[in-house]
Amino acid sequence: MSRKLILDVDTGTDDAVAIMLAALHPELDLIGVTTVNGNVEVRYCTDNSLRTLDFIGRSDIPVFEGIARPLVRPDFPIPRASKKSTGVHGQTLDIPAATSTRQHQRAVDFLIETYRAATEAITLVPTGPLTNIAAAIALDPKFVERVPEIVIMGGAHHHGNVTPAAEFNIWADADAAASVLAAGFRKLVMVPLDATHQALVSMQACDDMAALGTPAGIAAARFIGRRIRAYDSNQPMAERNAAPVHDALCVAYLVDPTVITTTHLHVAVETQGALTVGRTVVDTNARGEQAPNCHFAFHADRRKFVAILRETFARVAA
Template sequence: MTRKVILDVDTGTDDAVAIMLAALHPDLDLAAVTTVSGNVPLAATTDNTLRVLDAIGRPDIPVHPGLAHPVARRGFPGPRHFEAGSARDMHGTSLPLPAPRTAARAESAVEFLLHTLRTTTEPVTLVPVGPLSTIATVLAADPSVRDALAEVVIMGGAHHYGNVTPSAEFNFWADPEAAAMVLSAGLPRLTLVTLDATHRALVTRDDCVKLSGLGTPAGRTAADLITRRIDAYSAGRGVAADDAAPVHDAVCIAYLLRPEVITTRPVHVEVETTGSRTVGRAVMDLRPNATGEPNAQVAFDARADVLVDLLLSAFA
């Protein structure tokens, strides 16, 4: 039986790989993709998502635009951890794919998610891999929809170090109030895939050669996008490895297919919303005498071999 999945994305390069893996793997039913402002503004995340689905022959998957701004901080986020258009810009604004032939649905992501979760007859797995603005809005509008969720798998947060500040990972930093709302929403099963894990599952240039060699649209597209990520990480010295980069969001989809790709432990996690130097930090109580009930299974490690094997098999 296939697993019904809804992806919530801010499509840049790693979201694109996650979308392709979810859309093409036979064990997943990608019912829809919702978009949110994050890596690029909402119009671009939506356009990029449509480009990806068209490129791999899945224009049938509906795309619903979500929030164009954080839930509480209009005008936020501020300066990013890389300058747009620089050698460290791993996303760009528009992905290097043909302009979409299809259009996004008129129904907003919030309306779509509320209706779907209220009426579904089968559990839904929700995978948000961008800022949590749309998801927080849905849960605030109707907290009972959480009962329709088999699992929520979030790409976000970090323990040892962030990527946009020393404390914070981008998705949580870009809308810290939304992240705090979702983490405290009492979700029955929440898996948090952190930077600590995704930085352990690096994809190399040699892997990209193999992906390109598949000769398929998805293989070539993944190779091109991941190569751009490797170039950007190399320029910014963002990982302690040569010729490799994390593909954060794809790890979340890999986990749905092969759970052994990550190693998790139950942790109580809160999100800092007030600290001037720590806003967006995922505060994880890892003490032996930790207080508070665990609210997430948190991934601190991941396997590159499992991720790459999945990409190669799905994109072939």
């Protein structure tokens, strides 16, 4: 039986790779995509999600547009405006315009109603700011207990990427992230920069995916190649001609949990510090009195991750 999931995204290049992986892997059943403001304005996140699904022949998967600004601080700088312009994403993905359209139902309503009606497990995978998820928690007191597992791309222990202290997804709506981490989900997995920076995808791997000749292989090579060029220019990794594809690692975990290695710890989000807002505070040495609430990934298996991408993108939609 395939594993059902919902992706909550701010599409972007790495979100697009995650969408394709979830939509094409035979062991996964992507029942919906919700969008949130983040890498680009939410309307472009929605359009990019539709483009991606159309391009790989999965326009049957519905897309629901979500919240356009942070929940608690609507005047907080629009996240993308505060990001250094690196060329990692761009406003619109470099694939044909969408022919499908978004659903009329709002993303948060879709999340609440889907989990309320669910008769089998649906994993929730947010790979952007956690605004939609925090809103669902606030509107439905039972939402948390209805979600069997939430897998979050976000956070960092050793280094940030939008500030010295913070990773972008958590920083972009720190109050929402703090709410989600404190909500009490039965199982919460966090895939931070510490893990994604160990699962780099090389330009050679891009060439291999392009050579597959499938829509997903072509698109993945295009998106990841763009990431590699941007990282080499603006944020070089330990290895040149390679870059992280953060969001797709969360989906790969659903296929093979051994692609990451986690430790069960307490994690909280800083919302007040002038220099540290958005930091994920990971209690690695049990200095606090809080019980563990998060399976935090410190390591990732690059070989397994790239193999999952390549094998899945060799497929075409049925």
